[in-house]
Amino acid sequence: xxxxxxxxxxxxxxxxxxxxxxxxxxxxxxxxxxxxxxxxxxxxxxxxxxxxxxxxxxxxxxxxxxxxxxxxxxxxxxxxxxxxxxxxxxxxxxxxxxxxxxxxxxxxxxxxxxxxxxxxxxxxxxxxxxxxxxxxxxxxxxxxxxxxxxxxxxxxxxxxxxxxxxxxxxxx
Numbered sequence: 001x002x003x004x005x006x007x008x009x010x011x012x013x014x015x016x017x018x019x020x021x022x023x024x025x026x027x028x029x030x031x032x033x034x035x036x037x038x039x040x041x042x043x044x045x046x047x048x049x050x051x052x053x054x055x056x057x058x059x060x061x062x063x064x065x066x067x068x069x070x071x072x073x074x075x076x077x078x079x080x081x082x083x084x085x086x087x088x089x090x091x092x093x094x095x096x097x098x099x100x101x102x103x104x105x106x107x108x109x110x111x112x113x114x115x116x117x118x119x120x121x122x123x124x125x126x127x128x129x130x131x132x133x134x135x136x137x138x139x140x141x142x143x144x145x146x147x148x149x150x151x152x153x154x155x156x157x158x159x160x161x162x163x164x165x166x167x168x169x170x171x172x
Contacts, residue, residue, distance in 0.1 A: 028104045028132040029125065038098075041125040045098045048091055060087050063094065067123065069149040104132050115141050115167045117160055119148025126150055141167065 029038050044066050051059015061072035064083055072080065083090065118130035134142035145152070145159045153160050 028102065028107065028129055030104070030132075031101055034125075034128050034132075037125040037128045040123065041098045045091075045094050048094060052087070052091060057084055057087070060084065060090065063090070068151045069121070069123070070151070070155075104135065107133070107136055113171055115143060115164070117143050117145060117153075117163055119145045119150065119152055121147055122150045143167070 031038065044063050048059040048063040051057065051062065060083065064075070065072045068075075075083075114133070114136070116130050116133045118127055120127075122130075130142060143163050145163065148156070148159060
């Protein structure tokens with residue numbers, strides 16, 4: 001998972017707020033320069049839609065296995081049940097994000113200090129979005145987490161926590 005850490009400070013330099021954002025929602029891929037990664041993501045969404053149209057959970061299972069980088073059958077039953085219950089929401093969000101072609105320039109007015117975290121073993125669309133967000137003007141930093149995958153921020157959060165703590169100390 002790509003994770004953006006946005007910090008807003010008060011006039012006296014005190015931390016006012018801290019936001020953790022899944023940058024996938026920024027839709028910063030460029031249709032010309034990022035066609036390869038957009039094709040990967042859109043194929044996953046199309047497979048998801050095909051499974052839904054056929055009335056099976058196969059599309060969801062394939063989508064979750066790809067983005068979660070864990071085989072569906074390896075997920076605990078309660079997690080699979082929760083994901084199945086959220087299938088419509090997951091599909092709507094994935095379709096909306098995958099086909100969002102908001103240009104990076106639309107986010108250029110962000111002036112907050114932003115740390116972008118991304119695993120080196122994340123899927124190509126996530127890595128490309130991290131690189132695009134790190135290209136924004138202002139105080140933006142990109143930190144690669146060696147060996148981390150897309151969902152490790154949830155399943156193995158310690159490297160993310162350390163990177164965020166280090167970043168906040170440096171901002172201090």
